[in-house]
Amino acid sequence: MSTKTFKVKVKRQDEAASASYWQTFDVDYTPNMNVISTLQKIAAKPVTADGKDVAPVVWDCGCLEEVCGACTMVINGRACQACSTLVDELLEENPVIQIEPMSKFPVVRDLWVDRSRMFNNLKRIKGWVPTDGTYDLGAGPQETQEEQDLRYAYSRCMTCGCCLEACPQFTKDNDFMGAQSFAQTDYFNSHATGKLLADERLDVIMGPGGISDCGNSQNCVQVCPKELPLLTAIASVGRQATIYSIKRFFTGKK
């Protein structure tokens, strides 16, 4: 009995400091597979197409429903989520599926990368609303539907890193923060309570690697799987920075 198989080419790397290499696997086809289930099949039978026994391919994942961002990898040349990328669609464009880790983050092993640069940036921009107090702060201010819509869109960010992977200004050896940080800055700066930390966020976002390093290629908005309004985020943080720098110049703060 012959089962239908398809080829998967995986870029592998044994540890953070070692060199990468490619391996090809034949994977049994079943309908409606996604890339995670493909990787699971490889893990169950880690034998390359030319019959060599190898260590199973390592990857990272969490939610399996495109909300945590952990499974982001470069599939057929595009940064996307392995859990929501369907094999049938990939086979339509190419008989061989090519999977690599994201190139802009340090590889931990195989397809698993270290995305802590993004989480550190969230800490640097104080990506939270300061609600702790010694007394009841009461109900928050009223917000228009429009404000809520924009912030809902920003809230969908899953820190996946696609926008940074595609960004020509974001490289492994510079300190650019990228669209994800700018979107979250606008997200919290436009919140009625989050605004309390707006100046502190701008101090960070106007430093090295901040908003002024964006080169306006707009790749980020093209690749963001959660369709964040990143054009608005970048221009709006740019506007806040313009106003804040004038204010800072004339009020003499710092």
Add this chain to the structure above:
Amino acid sequence: MSDSTVALAEPNSAFGKYHFLLRRLHSLSGIIPIGLFVCVHLFTNAQMILHTLFGVNPATGESYFQHEVNFIHAMPALELIEYALWASIAFHAVLGFVYIFNSKWNTTQYKYEANYRYTMQRVTGIIAIIFIFFHIATLRWRWDIGGFWYTPFWGHGGELADNSTIGMGDMKHVPMSLPYTAYALQFHWVVLAFYVVGVLAAIFHWANGLWTAAITWGLTITAASQKRWGVVCWALGIGLTFAMTAALIGAMTYNFKDMTVDQKTVFTHVLPQDQVTRFLGEGVTKADFPLEAIMEKAEH
């Protein structure tokens, strides 16, 4: 994972402390001193076509274009403006190269229209600095490049090719702007091609730069406003391309026989005989235009 995987620039270094300011000055230097100058310069040069259309002004005997050049030369503090322009171009170009080396183009992988413009912004910046350098080196500093790209005239006057005792200062009153530009361009098609590429690069760079600057400074916040402003920038770029075309037509169709007697005197005494023959016709030599006439005028 540890924080040590995150590369952070030293925020206290000079580059770090003035990071934002430097970036915004880069943007500003592109828009105002350099950009506005390029715009005015292209508009002025476009009037070279006035000569093609209307010939010489019967009142003065000069080309209409010369009027514009005289206007620029009569500007107060011209040298100051020139140095300020050099300073802003140097500043903009040095930082531009720093920014280019700090990023990684990726149009092969991400083929989006805006991404192509991002890469083009960098490519045209590099072409523009090369072009501006050679443009000024040949027309202002009178360098001779490869024997075919040079301008034998200096400012308003000319320097003599023979060993005459008359210096170039003596002929400063003879306006040569249109003949020398036309001569440089008509001399060889390579020069013309380089002008077309160089000026188009500068136009794209400025027009697209105005589009990105509106995002940088936070003027165009929504995708729709960025699109609208993009139409304005395209219109500006097309307008400047028309200006460039008018200037090139003016220079390429310039007939050297239209020169005034004084200009012909400078022209024939400065250039080798084969060029005099090429542009003024068989049989014309510098002997037909004695230097004495021009010298006498200079003394009065």
